[in-house]
Amino acid sequence: MRFIDTLVVHCTATPEGKAFTVADIRKMHLARGFSDIGYHYLVYLDGSVHEGRPVEKIGAHVEGHNTGSIGISYVGGITAKGAAKDTRTPEQKEGLRRILTELADRFPIKRILGHRDFSPDKNHNGKVDSWERIKECPCFDAIPEYADILKRKGD
Numbered sequence: 667m668r669f670i671d672t673l674v675v676h677c678t679a680t681p682e683g684k685a686f687t688v689a690d691i692r693k694m695h696l697a698r699g700f701s702d703i704g705y706h707y708l709v710y711l712d713g714s715v716h717e718g719r720p721v722e723k724i725g726a727h728v729e730g731h732n733t734g735s736i737g738i739s740y741v742g743g744i745t746a747k748g749a750a751k752d753t754r755t756p757e758q759k760e761g762l763r764r765i766l767t768e769l770a771d772r773f774p775i776k777r778i779l780g781h782r783d784f785s786p787d788k789n790h791n792g793k794v795d796s797w798e799r800i801k802e803c804p805c806f807d808a809i810p811e812y813a814d815i816l817k818r819k820g821d
Contacts, residue, residue: 667722670773672735673766674728675808676705676781677743682753686741688716700726705737707765713757715765728784736773738765743805750802763812770815778815780808 680686687710692703703718704726710716719725719737727737740762742753754762766778781803 668724669734670721670736671776672731673769673775673778673812674731674735674737674781674784675762675766675778675804675812676727676737676739677753677804678708678739678741679743679803680741681744681746681748682742682751683711684742685711688718691739692718695726702726705739707736707738709738709740709758709761709765711741711755711758713755713759713761715761728781731784736769738762738769740804743803750805752804752806754806763815766812767815767818770818775816778808778812780804780806783809 678686678691688703688708691705691708695703702723705718706721706725706727708716708718721736725732725735725737727739728735740754740758742758743750744753745751769775770778782801
């Protein structure tokens with residue numbers, strides 16, 4: 667098994683309320699030249715969690731940061747007109763929290779980040795400010811939202 671210490675939360679950048687499956691996202695990623703779906707887990711609109719790429723295999727979800735990480739994505743993330751938006755359903759919020767907690771219990775997780783947190787810190791203030799983001803994914807701030815999962819591990 668490969669070493670994993672980071673969980674990365676994503677959105678699929680698909681329209682709010684429109685259902686997509688692992689097969690749908692896999693097809694999109696294959697069309698982009700990926701060898702498989704880039705994410706290890708996908709959270710559907712109903713909150714159910716589905717396996718994508720096997721965890722044993724390095725993902726294709728954050729360029730330059732896939733080796734020690736697992737990619738978890740929720741379906742959605744944009745409006746019908748293509749604007750970034752936190753479109754998570756209450757069920758998706760629960761599903762994300764459930765899978766992140768399970769993975770944090772299974773692996774020595776040190777960080778839970780959003781994809782956007784890998785943008786460069788251009789002003790070197792120790793955080794990625796909104797104006798520095800390359801993308802908005804996952805359209806909410808994953809670090810504070812899931813900080814309690816990591817704190818719980820320290821107890």
